[in-house]
Amino acid sequence: MELGYRRVNLVWFKRDLRCVDHEPLARASAGPVLPLYVIEPEYWLLADTSERQYRFLLDSLRDLAEQLARRGQPLWVCVGDAVSVIQDLVERFDVDAVFSHEETGNGWTFARDRRVGAMLRGRAVAWHQYRQHGIVRGLGQRVNWASQWEALMAAAQWPVADLRGPGAGLFQLPDDLPMSERTPCRVQRGGSAAGTRALDSFLAERGRDYTRAMSSPLSAGRACSRLSPHLALGTLSLRATVTRLRSTDADDASWARSYRSLDKRLHWHCHFMQKLESEPRMEFEPIHRGFIDLKTEPADPVTLQRWIDGETGWPFVDACMRSLAATGWMNFRMRAMIVAINAYHLWQPWQGAAQRLAQRFVDYEPGIHYSQIQMQSGTTGINVNRMYNPIKQSRDQDPDGDFIRRWVPELAGYNSSWIHEPWKAPANLQRAGGARIGEHYPEPIADPVQSARVARDKMRDYIRTHDLDAEARRVLAAHGSRMKQPRPRSSPRTSTAAQNALDFGD
Ligand SMILES: Cc1cc2nc3c(=O)[nH]c(=O)nc-3n(C[C@H](O)[C@H](O)[C@H](O)COP(=O)(O)OP(=O)(O)OC[C@H]3O[C@@H](n4cnc5c(N)ncnc54)[C@H](O)[C@@H]3O)c2cc1C
Incomplete structure (x- = not known):
């Protein structure tokens, strides 16, 4: 290994795999730079990570390595616990300081950052962390947040410098690792x-x-x-x-x-x-504490499995889930619908579903994910609760049934009159369609109208019998948008004292 420089600034790349507009890299490049990414095997065993995300990461690391090489330094990629890897480099080099972006990750990365911070403090190595995106660490209330975001977006980008540093290092890029989830998927190209x-x-x-x-x-x-x-x-x-x-x-x-x-x-x-940056506990429990007791029963594993596998017997929901499994992506409205169905029609807790869904998303972003999951599951106390009727969504968004036929081939023989609710088709039509419901394709998991009515009643009762207003005011002050949003027109509402139609997402 060529050690051209012993004294270096260590740039720790995390969820910022680029050279363009990269403040830690730009600042560190005032001196010799060692650019590092750590592949952490323990992370890839978590219940919200998956092989498809790892594939996107591999593309992105190869691309980053090329960007850095063009600027004069190789990317170091090491496999191991971040604390041990960074500690090892601190001991082998004279590391002046570690430079990185602040990371708004999940609870695991948050705890890992604390361990890294403690190790660096113990060795008197400074760790400079910079803002990425428009997120403010240690934010109190949301006042002025939007104008700060605008100011950051309007500020000049960080220039990309030529780099000097120790030169060749480790480039361990395992094509495979033990993973918590491996459903095959056509992954969008990374980098x-x-x-x-x-x-x-x-x-x-x-x-x-x-x-x-x-x-x-x-x-x-x-x-x-x-x-x-x-x-x-x-x-x-x-x-x-x-x-x-x-x-x-x-x-x-x-x-x-x-x-x-x-x-x-x-x-x-x-x-x-x-929201997640300000209140990390929302990965695990309702952001509005008054909703912690909304669902006390654990998730039913069979229901959860039918939901994630696209075997609910509701064709449009199943088509969405199977398409997600195959492509790693889903549009906003369908994400909202499937989460609301889990929370309301199936009356399941959101936590397990959130993790299973995160694994299916190549774009898993904990901060957006958990905030949206809670909003669509009715646990924020400040948003309009939206219950999507899966049959209405099916008729509105896939009127001819083409999307369903593509992803639920069992129903390919059904015409557009029956494909949205095939269980209502007479037996002779089911035979002619080539799929008997209950035999070739599942019976519906529930009656969509009846289950929505039950959920609405449960929500109404819960809200009526719990004192939710003070906590709703706290959530609103800490997390509510200060931008006025129009009230959604088409979705049914559950009326609650705690709700203010202030937020958005659609
Ligand atoms: C339950 C649920 C979970 C979600 N989980 C994620 C997630 O893990 N990662 C993720 O990136 N997005 C998530 N979203 C938000 C949104 O669905 C996706 O950002 C979007 O579908 C991604 O496709 P796109 O880049 O083509 O989006 P576009 O519609 O083209 O939007 C461009 C970008 O704007 C941002 N964006 C768009 N819509 C939203 C939104 N409603 N809230 C916040 N940011 C938004 C995203 O960064 C997106 O890439 C989630 C939404 C829901 C309802």
Whole structure:
């Protein structure tokens, strides 16, 4: 190993796998730099991580290694516990300081950062952590948060410097590791180059009908930006993305609408992540403490399995779940629907479902994920509770049943009159359709209308018999958006004293 420099600044890459607009790298490059990524086997055994996320990571690390090599330094990739790996490097080199972005991760990464911090303090090595995205560490209330976000997005990007440093190091990139979840999947390509291509094609071609096409799973895969895994692993800088978007001229009103809509969503990205940053316990329990006793029974494993496997007997829900299993991605509306179905129609706790779903998302971003899960499960106390009728969604978003036929081939022989509720088809039509319900395709897990009514009653009773207002005010002050949002029109509401239709997500 060539040790050109013994004194180095160690840049620890985490969920920020790029060189562009990278404050820790830019600052550290005032001196010799050792760029490091640690593959942590224990992380990949967690109940919310999966092989598909790891595949995206591998692409992104290869791409980052090329970016760094072009700037004069190789990326070091080490496998092991982050504390041991960094400690080992601190002992082998004269590390001036460690530079990284702040990470808003899950409870495991939060605890790991504490261990790394303690180890570095014990060795008197400084650890400089910088803001990534628009998230503010140690934020009290949300006042001025939106203007801070705007200021950060408007600030100059960090320049990309040429790097000097110790040169060749370790590049351990295991193609495989023991994983907690391995459902095969066509994974979206990782790395900054692929992220830039996704942004380019959205801004120039794919995005024209964004606002109209984003709700149906038939059109959303192409019409949405598909930036989510790139923002989750930081292969794109959020600020660079916002800057690029805002400097692109809209050719007509349709493009202008698309660009405005994407801009708003890039703001939501941080708005939701801020919630987990400010209150990490929300990964495990309701953000509104008054809802901790809403569901005291553990999840029913059979129901959970039917839900995640797409075997509920509700064709559109099953098509969404099977499509997610195969592609690693789902549009916003369908994510909201499947979570609401777990929480209301199936009356299951959200925690286990949240982990199983996280594993299916290539773009798993804990801050967005847990905030959205709670919002769609009715445990924030400050949002309108939305119960999606799976049959209405099916008829609205897939009227001809094409999406269902694609992902639930058992029902390929059903026409659009019966495909949304095949169990209602007479026996001779079921025979003609080639799938008898209960034999070739499951009976519906519940009556969709009746189960929604029961859930609505349970929610109403719970809210009536619990004192929820003071905690709702606390949640609103700490996490509520200060932007006025229109009340959603089409979704049923559960009226609650604790609810303020202030938040968004649709
Ligand atoms: C239950 C549930 C769980 C979710 N879990 C995740 C997750 O783990 N990771 C994730 O990135 N997104 C998550 N989302 C938000 C949203 O569904 C995805 O960001 C979006 O579908 C990703 O596709 P896209 O990049 O093409 O999105 P676009 O619609 O093109 O949006 C562009 C970007 O804006 C941000 N964004 C869009 N919608 C939202 C939203 N409602 N809230 C916060 N940010 C948003 C994302 O960063 C997204 O990449 C979740 C939504 C729900 C309802």
